[in-house]
Amino acid sequence: MCSLCELGSGVHGRVAQYERVEKVRLLVVDDDPPIADLVATVARYEGWDAVTAYSGEDALVRAAEFRPDIVVLDLMLPDLDGFGVLDRLRHSGTMVPVVFLTARDGVADRVAGLTRGGDDYLVKPFAVEELMARLRTVLRRSAGPGFQRSVLRVADLTMDEDTREVRRADRLLSLTPTEFEVLRYLMRRSPTVLTKAQILDHVWEYGFGGRSNVVELVVSRLRRKMDEAGGEPLIHTVRGFGYVIRRQAAE
Amino acid sequence: MCSLCELGSGVHGRVAQYERVEKVRLLVVDDDPPIADLVATVARYEGWDAVTAYSGEDALVRAAEFRPDIVVLDLMLPDLDGFGVLDRLRHSGTMVPVVFLTARDGVADRVAGLTRGGDDYLVKPFAVEELMARLRTVLRRSAGPGFQRSVLRVADLTMDEDTREVRRADRLLSLTPTEFEVLRYLMRRSPTVLTKAQILDHVWEYGFGGRSNVVELVVSRLRRKMDEAGGEPLIHTVRGFGYVIRRQAAE
DNA sequence: TGGCTGCTGTCGTTTTCCTGTCGGGGTGCT
DNA sequence: AGCACCCCGACAGGAAAACGACAGCAGCCA
Incomplete structure (x- = not known):
């Protein structure tokens, strides 16, 4: 095998x-x-x-x-x-x-x-x-029997790619498809900092037209859903560069 | 052997x-x-x-x-x-x-x-x-003597694949063949979220024609039969992605 | 054979809610 | 302070899903 x-x-x-x-x-x-x-x-x-x-x-x-x-x-x-x-x-x-x-x-x-x-x-x-x-x-x-669930984890945030359940400290988040994809990409690459262009290029269809602030917007929505019940912010802005998801920002 | x-x-x-x-x-x-x-x-x-x-x-x-x-x-x-x-x-x-x-x-x-x-x-x-x-x-x-029934179970919903009996909280549901197959597939794969394309591809004959909303329709009919006597909804829509059957995730 | 019955899929309408645009205001860097 | 850069509320347009109504069809029974 x-x-x-x-x-x-x-x-x-x-x-x-x-x-x-x-x-x-x-x-x-x-x-x-x-x-x-x-x-x-x-x-x-x-x-x-x-x-x-x-x-x-x-x-x-x-x-x-x-x-x-x-x-x-x-x-x-x-x-x-x-x-x-x-x-x-x-x-x-x-x-x-x-x-x-x-x-x-x-x-x-x-x-x-x-x-x-x-x-x-x-x-x-x-x-x-x-x-x-x-x-x-x-x-x-x-790969045959015995395949396992794919679960991504960053701090107290987990994403099960099969059930599409995303939890923050056991609290279930309800994400739209786009939010889910952006978060998945951030989590998969964590703790790497990703530029908005990278996110746009990977999550949106190739050939997606206008420069716009969609990424900012989706990140903003994600933050609200993730943090509304408390807990430290996990998605950090690296000003002038992009975003990263991880336990804490670089000091 | x-x-x-x-x-x-x-x-x-x-x-x-x-x-x-x-x-x-x-x-x-x-x-x-x-x-x-x-x-x-x-x-x-x-x-x-x-x-x-x-x-x-x-x-x-x-x-x-x-x-x-x-x-x-x-x-x-x-x-x-x-x-x-x-x-x-x-x-x-x-x-x-x-x-x-x-x-x-x-x-x-x-x-x-x-x-x-x-x-x-x-x-x-x-x-x-x-x-x-x-x-x-x-x-x-x-497999030999004493083979057992195959019973699928999700929350208070059970399906006996041999007798084709489906019960919701002991109440017997009467399902059409198509409804039965869709439900079986959902239950077998629970709690994985399945796209409509997956359901169509597995439950309908290969070579079944194109675009249609049959899956939505059958799901809709299933829901009515399953929920008409009360109980929480078990089949959930994951908007923009597909359907899943499971007990409502906590919180 | 012909009517009856129940199953299946199509169509079209309504409803829900997702997505990207705009723009005002806030924030951090120099 | 000045300037990018970023955040996010509000909104419009539209995509996706739910569902009622109906027609074709297969199986059944007389």
Whole structure:
């Protein structure tokens, strides 16, 4: 078995990276190089081994030599299309889990049949953190029985990614989807300080238009919900740079 | 003896690398790779070991080397047909239980399949949760004498999968087949939050068409039936994400 | 065969509440 | 003090969910 079993412990991604025996191996297949590279880069930042392919044929070659633990596969490819790639992957006997990328339109219907298993799909344009979250989930599940809940923890704040329960000192917080994603990203990277641009780039769909103060706003809302029943502030502003979540600000 | 003897009560509770129960071993035989693959993926998602075969001859080879605990067998195979495979399996002395897949029409097939030693059958296209439910049942039955009922429980809601009785605080609910399946899936995965896409993909037949609000609708109907005689709501909406069934989280 | 019954999914309306924009005022740094 | 920078109240537009009404259909029984 591969290193997958190590995934999903309740530790921050940063720390887990060093505890993991082997890196997760990710193959990204997309004919749009910027997108493929974006995903690969984020994955590497997370401590994974990532390889890209820009065509279907290329994907098969890479898969054979790289033996990925998981594949991100765009369905819209120039030569062999996504289904063809999947077909030939399966015929070669590999059960590697796949997360599909599709355009907004009707192709999603055809994907449905393929994703029932536990593979997954995402509609373009997607948010990078959401893709990473799905990949982690698929990996955790395919690691077999004995998979554990993924619980993030910072001080007395906990987030269960499966039940989507977020608690501050046992008090349940009710978060909107956006708030949940921002908080998840902050917690995963804690105690790293993140710029607003980073947060925007990871949590919002790539290609999200206008500069705006959405991040500030969401952080503000998060703070109110987190602190309204007391407790020290956990999200700190690093003026002129960004935000961080951790027990206390640097003195 | 095979790992079946190890199977405890609720098949789904088989966890923990330390309590180490062996994984169920499933062989899927279907000449349509996407289908075989689909089933195998779902099974692995549940923590089983799954292997696929795309032809009758292949199936026999795999069976010999893999020694499955249960087999899913399509009747329509290019070379040796399903019955042929079954016969030769039996001749080699294995009593491994078999669940057949048949096309929509073959009423004759059903009877024949059962009388020739098959343990259950399902008509294509099927819903993956229904297939998994049947497999679990067959496994429990063949696990030996004194097999126990599978009863799912969430708060004061119970579902007996064998009798199909669903009770809310001892009051018997009358559910339609679809409602039953949706509720079963929610209960099995409780307290995980499931997206509408997941529910659709698992409970409806593969190949079910696109956009619709069926899931919302069935959930709405379930809620009415569950709550009409009082009691706290158990199915919760996680706005922007999906549904979950559980006792209302504290506070 | 034809009516009856109950199940399922579609449509359209209503309701809920999420999200991003704007702008005034506050805060910290130099 | 002056200037960025940040916080956050208020609000509008719109997305998501709940649900009533209805039509197609399958199974059943006479």
